[in-house]
Amino acid sequence: MTLENCLERVIKAIKVCKKKPALAIDGETRLRDDLAIDSFEMLMLANELEAEFDISIAEADFDGILTVGDIARRLVEKC
Amino acid sequence: MLTRGREIVARAGFNPYRVDFDAARFIDLASNNYLGLAGRVEVKEAAIAAIREHGASLCGTPVASGHSAYARRLAERLAAFCKLEAALFFPSCYQANNGIFALLAGEDDIIVIDRAAHASLIAGARASGAKISPFVHNSLEHLARVLERAGHYRKIFVVTESVFSTEGAIAPLPEILALCRVHDAIPVVDDSHGIGVLGAGGRGVLEHFAITDFPGVYTASLGKALAGMGGVVAGKAEVMERLEYLCPGLIYSTALTPPALGTLHGALDVIEREFPALGQRLWHYRDIIADALGAKRLGGEAPINVVACGDAETAVRLTAALYRNGILATPFIEPSVPKDACVVRLIAGAGLAEAAAQQAAACLRTCIQACF
Numbered sequence: 377m378t379l380e381n382c383l384e385r386v387i388k389a390i391k392v393c394k395k396k397p398a399l400a401i402d403g404e405t406r407l408r409d410d411l412a413i414d415s416f417e418m419l420m421l422a423n424e425l426e427a428e429f430d431i432s433i434a435e436a437d438f439d440g441i442l443t444v445g446d447i448a449r450r451l452v453e454k455c
Numbered sequence: 456m457l458t459r460g461r462e463i464v465a466r467a468g469f470n471p472y473r474v475d476f477d478a479a480r481f482i483d484l485a486s487n488n489y490l491g492l493a494g495r496v497e498v499k500e501a502a503i504a505a506i507r508e509h510g511a512s513l514c515g516t517p518v519a520s521g522h523s524a525y526a527r528r529l530a531e532r533l534a535a536f537c538k539l540e541a542a543l544f545f546p547s548c549y550q551a552n553n554g555i556f557a558l559l560a561g562e563d564d565i566i567v568i569d570r571a572a573h574a575s576l577i578a579g580a581r582a583s584g585a586k587i588s589p590f591v592h593n594s595l596e597h598l599a600r601v602l603e604r605a606g607h608y609r610k611i612f613v614v615t616e617s618v619f620s621t622e623g624a625i626a627p628l629p630e631i632l633a634l635c636r637v638h639d640a641i642p643v644v645d646d647s648h649g650i651g652v653l654g655a656g657g658r659g660v661l662e663h664f665a666i667t668d669f670p671g672v673y674t675a676s677l678g679k680a681l682a683g684m685g686g687v688v689a690g691k692a693e694v695m696e697r698l699e700y701l702c703p704g705l706i707y708s709t710a711l712t713p714p715a716l717g718t719l720h721g722a723l724d725v726i727e728r729e730f731p732a733l734g735q736r737l738w739h740y741r742d743i744i745a746d747a748l749g750a751k752r753l754g755g756e757a758p759i760n761v762v763a764c765g766d767a768e769t770a771v772r773l774t775a776a777l778y779r780n781g782i783l784a785t786p787f788i789e790p791s792v793p794k795d796a797c798v799v800r801l802i803a804g805a806g807l808a809e810a811a812a813q814q815a816a817a818c819l820r821t822c823i824q825a826c827f
């Protein structure tokens with residue numbers, strides 16, 4: 377899986393969680409500061425990503441993550 | 456978070472955590488005294504009568520000295536009021552929500568929960584060891600999607616509130632129950648802001664939606680419209696029996712005191728007698744306040760008005776301005792709401808005089824104009 381493709385799928389999952397298909401998101405977008413994603417929403421996102429990538433994600437897998445791109449990089453490492 | 460909270464408080468010159476509640480000097484739009492029952496003579500007398508007859512406290516957990524025929528009769532009455540088979544009292548609804556999931560769910564189960572559910576439901580669900588899957592707030596589409604993926608779990612729970620109190624939205628419970636039927640899931644609904652408020656008789660969300668055969672677990676706070684203290688969990692008798700014998704939050708905690716029970720008794724009397732009129736006034740005041748908020752009002756159907764403020768600072772500033780004008784309101788900031796969706800909540804209870812509601816509306820117009 378390329379990073380680019382992974383990022384696209386992460387962005388799609390975030391839009392589902394935010395219920396805002398038109399949201400402007402790229403790899404630099406900050407999860408907390410720009411998207412106001414809190415820890416519970418992060419859990420929702422993790423579940424969406426589990427379904428999207430058919431993997432299992434522990435909460436600790438996302439420790440220290442700040443941006444949308446960080447998630448994509450973590451997932452590329454994991455998959 | 457604490458430092459940031461202190462900064463906001465310092466800048467606004469107002470600390471919402473430290474406001475002395477004084478309903479005699481202020482117009483109260485902050486409390487959950489939806490029907491004004493906390494100040495009603497009949498309710499206060501019922502609490503006093505219960506103290507006289509049963510003492511100030513039973514000074515024990517239910518299994519020690521906290522069980523009484525009085526409490527049992529009242530639990531039966533409350534179950535019947537909600538049209539459910541059986542009910543159990545907890546020291547608070549927080550404790551109820553926090554405690555029930557550990558008994559109902561385990562690590563082979565999944566708890567699908569509205570992402571805006573009350574902190575006590577989230578904490579309780581997390582403590583159960585079950586898989587937690589939040590769904591997009593009030594989104595049937597997302598709930599269905601999550602449920603479709605949940606087939607391999609042993610038990611599936613779907614958890615929501617009836618009325619989301621930081622916005623006044625009512626959950627689409629009939630549709631949620633339909634999804635539960637399809638996916639063989641057990642619904643859990645917290646009706647803290649619906650009991651004594653929704654429905655033609657004030658019996659809560661089940662009456663509001665004419666749901667007669669609720670198959671799940673119902674919880675509610677007794678400290679809001681019912682003007683007392685404590686929580687209730689209700690539903691099928693066999694589930695209540697299991698909780699009664701096994702739920703740590705119940706068996707290891709002092710039973711509700713006689714005055715709390717007496718208050719509930721008095722409150723149910725008033726509601727059964729007067730709800731049509733009290734309810735009508737509550738909805739009338741909701742409309743008066745809603746009118747004053749104009750475009751700043753978040754659209755919720757319940758008798759709760761919410762001013763959309765954006766950031767925390769604006770929410771605290773608006774609350775401070777209202778306070779200086781004699782109005783008590785509640786600001787909600789992170790983590791109660793997302794950090795960019797802070798609000799000020801206003802509940803104009805049926806106990807207010809019409810003139811007070813009108814005065815509050817006029818003042819809100821001015822303060823909103825000044826704060827935005």
Ligand SMILES: Cc1ncc(COP(=O)(O)O)c(C=O)c1O
Pocket residue numbers: 547548549550552573575616620645647648675676677678684685686
């Ligand atoms: C939806 C909801 N559930 C539970 C609670 C907690 O209830 P209690 O105050 O009885 O602990 C509250 C608020 O207090 C609430 O708003």
